[in-house]
Amino acid sequence: xxxxxxxxxLIEGVAPVxxxxxxxxxxxxxARGEVTVPFHVPFLDEExxxxxxxxxxxxxLGGGGAYSRQVEAHLRAVLKxxxxxxxxxxxxxxxxxxxxxxxxxxxxxxxxxxxFPSTATCVLRQGAIPVFADVASDTWIMGAEExxxxxxxxTRATILVHYAGHPAPAKEIAARLPAGCLIIEDAAHxxxxxxxxxxxxxxxxxxxxxxxxxxxNLTCGExxxxxxxxxxxxxxxxxxxxxxxxRSEFLRGEVDRYSWVSEGSSYVASDLLAAVLVEQxxxxxxxxxxxxxxxxxxxxxxxxxxxxxxLQLPILQPGVQSxxxxxxxxxxxxxxxxxxxxxxRRGVETTSHYVPLHTSPYWxxxxxxxxxxxxxxxxxxxxxxxxxxxxxxxxxxxxxxxxTLYELLSA
Ligand SMILES: Cc1ncc(COP(=O)(O)O)c(C=O)c1O
Numbered sequence: 506x507x508x509x510x511x512x513x514x515l516i517e518g519v520a521p522v523x524x525x526x527x528x529x530x531x532x533x534x535x536a537r538g539e540v541t542v543p544f545h546v547p548f549l550d551e552e553x554x555x556x557x558x559x560x561x562x563x564x565x566l567g568g569g570g571a572y573s574r575q576v577e578a579h580l581r582a583v584l585k586x587x588x589x590x591x592x593x594x595x596x597x598x599x600x601x602x603x604x605x606x607x608x609x610x611x612x613x614x615x616x617x618x619x620x621f622p623s624t625a626t627c628v629l630r631q632g633a634i635p636v637f638a639d640v641a642s643d644t645w646i647m648g649a650e651e652x653x654x655x656x657x658x659x660t661r662a663t664i665l666v667h668y669a670g671h672p673a674p675a676k677e678i679a680a681r682l683p684a685g686c687l688i689i690e691d692a693a694h695x696x697x698x699x700x701x702x703x704x705x706x707x708x709x710x711x712x713x714x715x716x717x718x719x720x721x722n723l724t725c726g727e728x729x730x731x732x733x734x735x736x737x738x739x740x741x742x743x744x745x746x747x748x749x750x751x752r753s754e755f756l757r758g759e760v761d762r763y764s765w766v767s768e769g770s771s772y773v774a775s776d777l778l779a780a781v782l783v784e785q786x787x788x789x790x791x792x793x794x795x796x797x798x799x800x801x802x803x804x805x806x807x808x809x810x811x812x813x814x815x816l817q818l819p820i821l822q823p824g825v826q827s828x829x830x831x832x833x834x835x836x837x838x839x840x841x842x843x844x845x846x847x848x849x850r851r852g853v854e855t856t857s858h859y860v861p862l863h864t865s866p867y868w869x870x871x872x873x874x875x876x877x878x879x880x881x882x883x884x885x886x887x888x889x890x891x892x893x894x895x896x897x898x899x900x901x902x903x904x905x906x907x908x909t910l911y912e913l914l915s916a
Pocket of ligand 1: 593594595596597620621623624666691693694715716717718728729
């Protein structure tokens with residue numbers, strides 16, 4: 506039974522679901538019925554459009570312009586970070602971080618297998634070795650015990666993934682690491698999240714990496730940021746980002762010409778994208794508040810169904826502040842994909858999430874299937890279902906998601 510009397514209301518301007526979020530290519534969408542509740546809708550209005558036009562008119566096209574400086578100043582202020590770099594993606598922020606931190610050939614880097622490939626590809630690009638860890642069955646995040654299990658004499662760093670926007674236990678993990686072992690945060694989901702001690706995510710280790718991709722809470726289409734504490738590492742990152750030159754120092758008037766001074770690549774994002782992000786950052790409190798309310802409404806309304814064993818709900822550690830990027834549930838693995846199809850037939854778009862990296866075709870081939878099993882990650886990979894969560898989600902739409910889950914999972 507459909508809440509609105511069987512009439513599917515098409516939402517205007519519905520963006521197609523990103524293939525990474527849905528796990529299927531965009532051209533596979535034709536087979537589905539009308540979507541009443543899309544999986545994701547970015548929160549954009551006329552201000553972003555006006556900002557891009559203003560940036561175009563001002564000729565602010567390349568990187569390092571006025572809008573990028575505004576973005577970076579904002580990040581430094583809210584994260585209390587001495588250095589912030591607006592870059593082309595979180596993937597590039599991770600690559601830049603590992604280059605600047607000089608993670609190198611043969612170094613081992615511990616990271617969860619339950620993550621996006623970028624958390625691992627940045628390690629491989631340095632000639633280093635990813636060591637895949639399991640996640641905890643309640644938080645779906647890599648814990649300190651598991652990091653301890655993965656340590657070896659070659660461990661050089663660990664990458665924490667703040668899955669869904671919930672802070673990973675950085676302090677507990679740091680306490681288990683040998684001296685000199687680095688912590689990098691993949692905070693792709695977690696801009697605005699905080700620990701129970703009020704410390705901003707991204708500032709819990711040696712480098713913090715954020716995503717402003719189209720599917721994230723705040724977006725400029727494709728974009729990311731790297732925050733760093735150490736001034737020497739920050740100078741290295743700044744030069745690598747600018748093709749191995751000291752162009753940023755030149756733009757600040759610190760040198761009278763710029764030249765090739767280090768290894769490098771091109772991770773500078775266009776000022777046009779920064780113009781969009783400036784507007785998104787202004788909306789950040791509203792976006793956060795709406796996501797928070799929707800997350801807690803799901804948790805509260807679905808609790809009786811969870812108590813009956815129909816599904817497993819996500820948990821929030823006491824005192825932490827999530828960014829509420831994802832609301833996901835766990836259902837029986839043999840039920841998950843069929844449930845997605847049933848929900849879609851009722852107009853509700855949901856998605857699965859990561860295929861665990863240690864079971865992915867690339868890694869299986871690279872290791873000739875010699876990777877140790879990670880049972881919790883494998884179970885979560887098969888049973889996790891993400892529900893729609895975004896600021897413009899109407900209560901009636903959310904009710905439809907909840908009621909349909911009750912209908913399908915009570916049977
Ligand atoms: C945990 C994680 N890290 C990194 C990324 C890559 O982000 P970006 O698209 O900004 O490169 C993603 C993408 O969703 C992600 O989920």
